[in-house]
Amino acid sequence: MNAPVHTQLALRHSYFEASARSRVAQLLDAGSFREFLPPEVSQPSPHLAVLGIPGAFDDGVIVGSGQLGGKPVLLIAQEGQFMGGAVGEIHGAKIVGLLRRAIVERPAAVVFMVDSGGVRLHEANAGLIAISEIMRAVLDTRAAGVPVIALVGGSCGAFGGMGIVSRLCSAIVMSEEGRLALSGPEVIETVAGVEEFDSKDRALVWRVTGGKHRYLTGDCAELVEDDAASFRQSTIDLLAGLTEPAPGSSALRTEQKRLTQRRERFAGMRDGLEVWAAMGMARPAEVSLMDRDSLVAAKKGLPA
Amino acid sequence: MNAPNPIRAWDSRRQGRQRRLERAASLGFERRIATPRIKELLEAVIEPRDRVCLEGNNQKQADFLSEALADCNPERLHDLHMVQSVLALASHVDLFERGIASKLDFSFSGPQGGRLARLVQDRQIEIGAIHTYLELFGRYFVDLTPNVCLIAAQAVDAAGNLYTGPNTEDTPAIVEATAFKGGIVIAQVNELVDKLPRVDVPADWVDFYVVAPRPNYIEPLFTRDPAQITDVQVLMAMMALKGIYAEYGVKRLNHGIGFDTAAIELLLPTYATELGLKGKICTHWALNPHPTLIPAIESGCVESIHSFGSEVGMENYIAARSDIFFTGADGSMRSNRAFSQTAGLYACDMFIGSTLQIDLAGNSSTATLGRITGFGGAPNMGSDPHGRRHASPAWLKAGREAGGPDAIRGRKLVVQMVETFREHMAPVFVEELDAWKLKESMGMDLPPIMIYGDDVTHIVTEEGIANLLLCRTPEEREQAIRGVAGFTPVGMARDRKMVEQLRQRGIIRRAEDLGIDPRRANRDLLAARSVKDLVRWSGGLYAPPTRFRNW
Numbered sequence: 001m002n003a004p005v006h007t008q009l010a011l012r013h014s015y016f017e018a019s020a021r022s023r024v025a026q027l028l029d030a031g032s033f034r035e036f037l038p039p040e041v042s043q044p045s046p047h048l049a050v051l052g053i054p055g056a057f058d059d060g061v062i063v064g065s066g067q068l069g070g071k072p073v074l075l076i077a078q079e080g081q082f083m084g085g086a087v088g089e090i091h092g093a094k095i096v097g098l099l100r101r102a103i104v105e106r107p108a109a110v111v112f113m114v115d116s117g118g119v120r121l122h123e124a125n126a127g128l129i130a131i132s133e134i135m136r137a138v139l140d141t142r143a144a145g146v147p148v149i150a151l152v153g154g155s156c157g158a159f160g161g162m163g164i165v166s167r168l169c170s171a172i173v174m175s176e177e178g179r180l181a182l183s184g185p186e187v188i189e190t191v192a193g194v195e196e197f198d199s200k201d202r203a204l205v206w207r208v209t210g211g212k213h214r215y216l217t218g219d220c221a222e223l224v225e226d227d228a229a230s231f232r233q234s235t236i237d238l239l240a241g242l243t244e245p246a247p248g249s250s251a252l253r254t255e256q257k258r259l260t261q262r263r264e265r266f267a268g269m270r271d272g273l274e275v276w277a278a279m280g281m282a283r284p285a286e287v288s289l290m291d292r293d294s295l296v297a298a299k300k301g302l303p304a
Numbered sequence: 305m306n307a308p309n310p311i312r313a314w315d316s317r318r319q320g321r322q323r324r325l326e327r328a329a330s331l332g333f334e335r336r337i338a339t340p341r342i343k344e345l346l347e348a349v350i351e352p353r354d355r356v357c358l359e360g361n362n363q364k365q366a367d368f369l370s371e372a373l374a375d376c377n378p379e380r381l382h383d384l385h386m387v388q389s390v391l392a393l394a395s396h397v398d399l400f401e402r403g404i405a406s407k408l409d410f411s412f413s414g415p416q417g418g419r420l421a422r423l424v425q426d427r428q429i430e431i432g433a434i435h436t437y438l439e440l441f442g443r444y445f446v447d448l449t450p451n452v453c454l455i456a457a458q459a460v461d462a463a464g465n466l467y468t469g470p471n472t473e474d475t476p477a478i479v480e481a482t483a484f485k486g487g488i489v490i491a492q493v494n495e496l497v498d499k500l501p502r503v504d505v506p507a508d509w510v511d512f513y514v515v516a517p518r519p520n521y522i523e524p525l526f527t528r529d530p531a532q533i534t535d536v537q538v539l540m541a542m543m544a545l546k547g548i549y550a551e552y553g554v555k556r557l558n559h560g561i562g563f564d565t566a567a568i569e570l571l572l573p574t575y576a577t578e579l580g581l582k583g584k585i586c587t588h589w590a591l592n593p594h595p596t597l598i599p600a601i602e603s604g605c606v607e608s609i610h611s612f613g614s615e616v617g618m619e620n621y622i623a624a625r626s627d628i629f630f631t632g633a634d635g636s637m638r639s640n641r642a643f644s645q646t647a648g649l650y651a652c653d654m655f656i657g658s659t660l661q662i663d664l665a666g667n668s669s670t671a672t673l674g675r676i677t678g679f680g681g682a683p684n685m686g687s688d689p690h691g692r693r694h695a696s697p698a699w700l701k702a703g704r705e706a707g708g709p710d711a712i713r714g715r716k717l718v719v720q721m722v723e724t725f726r727e728h729m730a731p732v733f734v735e736e737l738d739a740w741k742l743k744e745s746m747g748m749d750l751p752p753i754m755i756y757g758d759d760v761t762h763i764v765t766e767e768g769i770a771n772l773l774l775c776r777t778p779e780e781r782e783q784a785i786r787g788v789a790g791f792t793p794v795g796m797a798r799d800r801k802m803v804e805q806l807r808q809r810g811i812i813r814r815a816e817d818l819g820i821d822p823r824r825a826n827r828d829l830l831a832a833r834s835v836k837d838l839v840r841w842s843g844g845l846y847a848p849p850t851r852f853r854n855w
Contacts, residue, residue, distance in 0.1 A: 013828045202854035288855035289839060 012227040015153045016177040020062050020079035023113055026228035027151075027235070028066035028075065035064040036101075037094060045088050047123040056082045059090040063098040069236035071108035074098055078115040080156035085116030087161065088123040092130020099137035103144040109239055110141060110148045112169060117184055118160020131161035138168045139247075147171070147244045151231055152178040152220070157209065159184040170244060172220040173234050174211035175227075176292070180219065181209040203288070207272030212287055212295055216276060216302075217262070225292045279303075317486030320451070324349040324488055325511070335464050336496075337514040342372045345512060347380045349488050350452050355385045356405070357450035357478050361437075361641065362390050362414060362525050362680065363613040364471040366456035368492045368516035373454065374398040385409070387448045389437060389474050389641075390680070391416050393521075400429045409448055410678060411435050417675035424676060424746055434678040434752070438645045441474075444481035453482040453489055456520040457513075459500055460493040464507035467500040470614035470622065470637035471522060475505065477642045483509040494519040501634035524616040524849050526592040528566040530832045536766050539815065539825035540721060541567035544656065545576050546818045547769045548762055549585045552698040552717060556588045558648040558685050560657025564721045566596040568656070570830040573603035590647040590685075593618040593629065593637075595848065599831035599841045601628055611637065612644040612681070617852075621845040641681075648685040653698040654717040655685040659754060660726065661737050664782045664794065666757030666772055668720055669739040676746060679754045686755040688716040702761060705773040715773065718755060721764040724790030731792035732765075733785065757781075763788055767795070768814040775811060787812045 013026060024033055037058070044055025060082035065074050076095050078085040087095075102110045119127040138148050147170040152158045157179030158166040166172055166180055174180065183191075185199035198204060207213060215223035222238060224230035245251065266275050276284035280303045287295065313319065327348045337345050346369075350356060358373070359366040373381075374395040384405040391397065391413040399405040400423050409432035413420050423429040435443065444450065455478055458469030468475050483489050491505075491513040545568060548554070559565040572586060582605050589609040591597070595618060600606050610630055614622070614637055623635040631637050648655070659668040671677060692699075695714055703714030722732045739751035763770045763785060770788045775781040780802075787803035789795030806812045815822050832838050835852045 014833055017827055017833065206854065289836070289844065291840065 012225070013229065014226055015175060015228045015231050016155055016226045018228060019081060020077040020113065020115065023154075023228060023231075024062060024064075024066075024075065024077050027111070027113070027232045028068055028073075029070065032067035033064055033075070034066065035062060036098065037063065042094075043090060045090050045123065047088060047126065051122055053122065059088060059094065060085060061091045061094050063094050065107070068108070068111065068232070068239065071239060073109050073111050073239075074102045074105065074107045075111045075113070077113040078154070078162075080115035080154040083120060085114075085154065085156045085162070086118065086120035087116060087127055087130050087134070088120040089126035089130055091120070092127070092134055096130070096133045096137045099134070099141045099148070102141050102146045106144075106146060109170075109242065110146060111151065111235060112138075112148055112166075113151045113154070114158040114162055114166050115154025115156045116158060116160075116162040117156050118162050128161075131165070134165050135161075135168055138165060142170055142244050143247050145244045145246075147239075147242045149173065149235055149238060149242070151235065152180050153211070153224070153226060153231060154178070157181070157184075167219070170242060171222070171238055172214070173222045173224060173231060173238065174214055174220040175224050175231070176206075176211040177226045178211045178214075179206065179209040180211075180214050185209070204271065207288070210272075212290075213272040213275070215295065216279060216281075216287075216299055223292055223296060230292075315486075320351075321486045321488060324351070328512070333512070335510075335512055337512050339514055339517055342369070342514050343376055345490070345514075346373055347376050349490070349512075350376075350381055350384070352381060353383045353385065354451040355387055355448065357444070357453040357482065358386060358388045358396070359453065359455040359474055359478055360388060360390050360392055360396070361473050361613065362392060362412060363522055363615075364456055364473050365393060365521045365523075366454050366492050367393055367395070367521045368514070368518070369454040369456070369490065370395040370399075374402060374404065376404060378403040382406070385432075387440070387444065387450060389440060390414065391420060392523075397423065406430060407432055409433055409435065409440065409443070411437050411440050412678040412680035413676060417677040421674055421676045421746065431676075434676070436645075436679065436684045437474075437641060437681045438649065438684050441477045441481075441642050441645075444477060449485045450478070450482045450487050452487060453478050455479060455489065455491050457491050457493045457505065459495045459497050460491065460513045460515075461497060461500050461507075464510045464513060465500055465503045466491055466493065466505040466507075466510060466513070467502060468504040468638070470619055470639060472504060472637075472639045473613045473641045476640050479505050479509055488512075490514070492516040492520060501636060502632045504638065522616055524852075526561055526594050526615045527617070527835075527848065527852055528561070528563055528594070528596055529835050529852055530566070530570060530596060530830055530837065531834050533563050533567045533570070533827065533830060535826045536723060537564050537567040538571070538827060538829055539820075539822055540564060540723070540764055540766055541571050542575055542820050542825055542829075543769055543813075543815055543818055544568055544719070544721060544764050545571060545581070545585075546579065546820060547813055548654075548656075548717065548719060548764070549576070550579060550581055552653070552701050554585050554654045554698045554717065556652045556696070557586060557654040557656070558590045558652050559594070560655075560682070561592075561594075562658040562721075564658050564723075565656055566594070567830070569594060569596040569600055570832055572600035572605045573831040574829050577603065577605070590644050590652055593622055595835070595838050595846055596832070598838050598846060601625060602841050603831070610644050610647055611639040612641045613639045616849050617847045620847065621842050624845050645681050645684055648681065649687070649689050650692055652685075652716070653696055654719065656717075656719040656721055657682065657686060658722055659720055660732065661734050661739075662720060662722065662732055662763065662785065663734055663737050663757070664785055665778070666720075666760040666763065666781065666785060667737060667753050668755045668757075668760065669737045669751075669753050671737070671739045671742050671752040671754075673738050673742055673745070676742075676752075678752070682754050686718045687759045688718060692716070702773055705771070706761075715761060716759075717761050718759045719762045719764060720755065720760055724765050724767065724788075724792050724795060731789075731794065733789035733792045733794035735794065765790060768812055768817070771811050771813070774809065780806065780811070784811050
């Protein structure tokens with residue numbers, strides 16, 4: 001059974017429910033955050049204004065610098081509560097600008113707090129171009145030797161283009177509540193039908209896209225409880241040992257081979273439960289109720 | 305002295321019972337009834353114009369017997385007088401639409417309130433009265449004693465003893481009134497077993513039993529998903545805890561079932577404990593086993609809970625916390641609604657709950673136009689019982705606030721907790737309750753008021769707390785209510801100067817008057833933010849129904 005959790009449960013500050021600004025405040029060393037393009041100078045989206053949709057002064061993303069465990073970092077935090085964290089032209093430009101700054105400034109890392117369903121469809125091509133520029137900028141930043149760490153634990157998860165961006169990062173820290181995938185559940189259901197994927201079956205959605213599944217299948221480096229302090233500690237720990245190797249094709253080939261083998265191994269499976277059983281989890285049905293520590297221990301015990 | 309009347313039979317009820325039992329015996333019925341023959345039995349032992357009690361509350365339902373009765377031949381069974389706590393199932397209303405029953409005495413009709421109102425307007429039903437649970441139970445022993453009762457139990461043994469399981473609820477009250485006044489007791493059970501965990505109803509009070517084709521329906525009525533609690537509700541809960549619970553030192557209490565009070569339950573291990581209130585408030589409860597109380601129990605804030613019924617999924621948790629809940633030697637809970645209602649009425653110092661409308665005198669009602677619903681136990685919980693004689697610090701303090709230092713009795717705290725607007729921006733505060741129009745359209749004797757204004761001691765809204773105990777005139781009372789009614793038309797029409805005076809006298813208190821920083825009022829203060837959190841707090845003992853799971 002799980003370890004006693006009473007104290008943690010009573011004292012947690014939910015990362016999932018927090019706003020982007022409150023996440024930033026809880027993640028960084030106290031008082032160290034400095035925002036670039038703060039509210040008084042940034043502009044809301046002109047595309048939304050044309051459509052008569054209310055904009056946000058920060059266009060749904062906060063960028064800036066700060067200290068994390070005493071190390072200098074640059075930081076991006078998407079606000080899932082504004083248009084589902086969707087990436088529009090200004091939103092994207094702020095992210096790209098920050099990543100390019102990282103290449104110049106060389107901080108210990110860029111921390112990318114992802115909370116987004118992907119492209120902001122209202123902005124059409126401008127949003128799509130923004131996403132591809134972010135992908136390029138993440139790879140450029142890593143190639144310059146600066147790690148980019150994605151944190152995925154917000155209510156919008158990391159879907160669509162932002163799902164790809166997250167996987168392009170050096171490492172992902174996820175909570176159980178976080179979700180990471182390419183097409184969102186509603187998109188799959190709309191395109192392929194409810195028989196293919198029932199997006200209202202919340203349990204299934206989490207078993208297929210949620211943090212525990214991503215941790216068991218190795219898509220995220222760390223699994224944390226839904227607690228801002230846990231995200232902070234895990235990111236600090238990750239920073240301590242993280243180096244960004246020079247890009248090369250052999251590492252990419254190894255990774256591609258791993259992914260190909262994984263696809264073949266789990267081919268035809270439709271539910272996390274089947275995948276976990278195939279990985280050797282003795283009681284896959286219990287995974288959903290395990291706390292973080294129990295799941296991490298269970299993964300260690302799995303056959304290689 | 306007169307000679308005994310030679311014509312008067314003194315055992316007509318017993319003879320009636322004998323007649324019915326003989327009819328059943330002549331058809332070959334023994335104590336155990338084969339499931340397909342249940343309708344035949346009901347037609348044999350029930351007679352036209354009988355008073356029939358159909359067990360069902362807003363939790364446990366004798367649903368199989370109810371459907372069987374509704375399927376009976378209206379030429380055989382008609383003009384029945386139904387006496388029952390709750391009219392909740394479609395088959396309950398079918399009885400009247402099909403002409404089997406014609407009169408109804410009840411307490412609560414919840415989901416069937418609309419159909420019931422139409423039946424009344426079409427004169428297909430005569431309503432005797434709408435009661436509270438305790439009144440109705442009381443009348444079972446006075447002038448509404450059933451000829452036949454149809455009840456629900458978990459299990460029966462071969463001898464006919466019944467085990468109700470944790471959902472004991474109304475069964476003891478109904479069976480006692482029926483079995484000891486020449487009535488017939490018929491039970492539907494989920495299973496026949498060799499040995500019962502314990503005996504809740506002895507076999508010689510039970511005439512017939514039938515194993516139902518499916519387990520009796522139980523509604524998980526008291527489960528509130530913490531994910532749906534809002535920041536505003538957290539703020540109101542903070543104000544209630546600091547401004548009322550702490551102020552009066554409320555130890556014995558009952559909570560309503562809304563999200564407002566669920567928020568209070570989830571702040572007990574966090575905010576209330578931080579205020580040093582652990583052990584000083586909320587130690588003894590008359591309350592259903594609310595899953596949202598699990599964190600407070602696990603944190604040692606709660607000493608005892610007596611329940612009206614059980615709650616689906618809480619069975620194993622309750623069994624493992626027998627210091628807190630009332631359980632049998634077998635480990636499972638026994639809940640007896642009549643006793644728990646009595647406890648809520650007389651043994652509690654506070655009731656706090658929500659409502660849909662409040663008028664300028666503080667009268668509150670959940671009645672809405674086009675529906676007849678009744679109020680179940682709320683009017684008893686939410687009333688100051690003049691029959692109370694024992695004192696407690698909370699009761700005395702409230703009494704002295706109302707009647708001065710020489711008051712000769714205390715007061716129960718009756719708190720209404722509402723956001724000023726409910727869904728669809730409908731204002732909670734109104735000049736006149738819909739209850740008055742309902743009275744006219746339904747031809748009722750009285751407007752259906754849930755809690756009378758003169759019983760209400762405090763109103764809590766997001767704008768603050770109004771202490772009605774301290775009001776000295778009807779005008780002060782009206783302005784105290786307007787003063788916490790926010791941006792509703794009632795609130796906008798306040799006399800600002802008078803409201804400010806009331807605030808200076810402490811009759812109205814805002815969050816800042818209580819030293820509460822509204823910026824702290826967010827969901828982070830909740831000890832659990834999801835049903836899964838509750839399961840974790842319970843160490844895996846709480847097993848929520850599937851509709852509350854996302855795993």
